[in-house]
Amino acid sequence: MKDFKGKLIYISGGSSGIGLGVAKLLAGRGADVVIFARRQKTLDDARDEINACRMIEGQKIHCQSMDVSMREQVEEVLKKAVAEYGVPDVLINCAGRARPAYFEEISYEQFEETIKVDLYGVWNTVSVLLPCMKERGGYIVNVSSIVGFLGIFGYTDYAAAKFGVIGLSEALRSELKRYNIAVSVLCPPDTDTPGFVEENKTKPDETKVISAGAKLMKPEAVAEALLKGMAKQEFIIIPNADGRFTYIMKRLFPWLVEMVTDSQVRQVQKAK
Numbered sequence: 001m002k003d004f005k006g007k008l009i010y011i012s013g014g015s016s017g018i019g020l021g022v023a024k025l026l027a028g029r030g031a032d033v034v035i036f037a038r039r040q041k042t043l044d045d046a047r048d049e050i051n052a053c054r055m056i057e058g059q060k061i062h063c064q065s066m067d068v069s070m071r072e073q074v075e076e077v078l079k080k081a082v083a084e085y086g087v088p089d090v091l092i093n094c095a096g097r098a099r100p101a102y103f104e105e106i107s108y109e110q111f112e113e114t115i116k117v118d119l120y121g122v123w124n125t126v127s128v129l130l131p132c133m134k135e136r137g138g139y140i141v142n143v144s145s146i147v148g149f150l151g152i153f154g155y156t157d158y159a160a161a162k163f164g165v166i167g168l169s170e171a172l173r174s175e176l177k178r179y180n181i182a183v184s185v186l187c188p189p190d191t192d193t194p195g196f197v198e199e200n201k202t203k204p205d206e207t208k209v210i211s212a213g214a215k216l217m218k219p220e221a222v223a224e225a226l227l228k229g230m231a232k233q234e235f236i237i238i239p240n241a242d243g244r245f246t247y248i249m250k251r252l253f254p255w256l257v258e259m260v261t262d263s264q265v266r267q268v269q270k271a272k
């Protein structure tokens with residue numbers, strides 16, 4: 001998909017960070033955009049920002065409060081949205097969050113919440129929208145992470161969810177071809193967003209050292225990379241060169257990646 005003019009895009013998590021960056025870029029390319037997230041005030045502010053990026057005045061930008069982890073609510077809100085705004089051409093599942101910590105410090109409740117938001121959240125929106133999207137085809141993008149293919153220290157619950165997003169998307173890609181629906185998975189590296197600021201508050205020292213080498217991306221650059229990847233219908237879209245290098249190394253030389261991260265962890269633990 002290259003031309004977004006006149007297309008209808010639904011974005012969960014479109015009120016902040018990467019989702020907002022994608023929404024603004026798509027508005028600039030002429031798309032109608034509906035964003036979904038929980039907090040109404042943030043949604044309203046984001047809608048105003050997206051409105052200001054429109055290519056032409058007639059483009060429609062809407063926002064709806066919805067918690068992706070709550071199945072019944074997702075069903076109710078998305079069915080209403082389809083009745084009101086139409087069937088989306090593109091669904092982008094960007095809602096998500098990370099709360100890094102040592103495994104022993106992650107409560108069962110946090111694990112459950114992470115899986116519900118980051119993994120069930122994707123299942124919920126896709127399962128509600130697929131019956132109407134499959135009638136005319138389209139595009140689904142699920143947002144995973146570098147942690148979706150590399151289990152990094154401090155991210156046991158988040159890695160479980162984001163690895164799951166890649167597996168789900170891979171199987172879905174194969175299944176939805178027959179409906180002319182493309183599926184991609186976006187794996188951003190560390191990106192300068194409000195969510196990343198929150199994430200940094202609980203990072204164990206070992207996690208900080210492992211991620212210290214990675215260059216922080218801007219959400220606008222991640223959004224640009226996503227649209228480029230969608231134009232080529234790439235399945236895995238990794239926005240930066242470091243991330244792509246890590247992906248290849250992890251596939252070809254997993255032992256080498258383990259050696260490097262283990263030595264970073266050892267350094268921190270020795271210094272304690």
Ligand SMILES: NC(=O)c1ccc[n+]([C@@H]2O[C@H](COP(=O)([O-])OP(=O)(O)OC[C@H]3O[C@@H](n4cnc5c(N)ncnc54)[C@H](OP(=O)(O)O)[C@@H]3O)[C@@H](O)[C@H]2O)c1
Nearest residue numbers: 013015016017018037038039067068095096190191193195
């Ligand atoms: N930033 C990074 O370094 C990074 C790296 C790799 C992957 N990612 C992934 O990229 C996505 C966006 O992250 P971000 O950094 O842009 O985060 P962000 O700035 O915190 O934005 C997250 C968005 O998701 C919404 N959201 C969170 N929980 C939700 C829920 N239960 N239901 C509906 N909406 C929800 C938030 O709004 P409300 O809070 O109002 O609901 C907000 O709109 C996430 O999936 C994240 O895991 C981020």
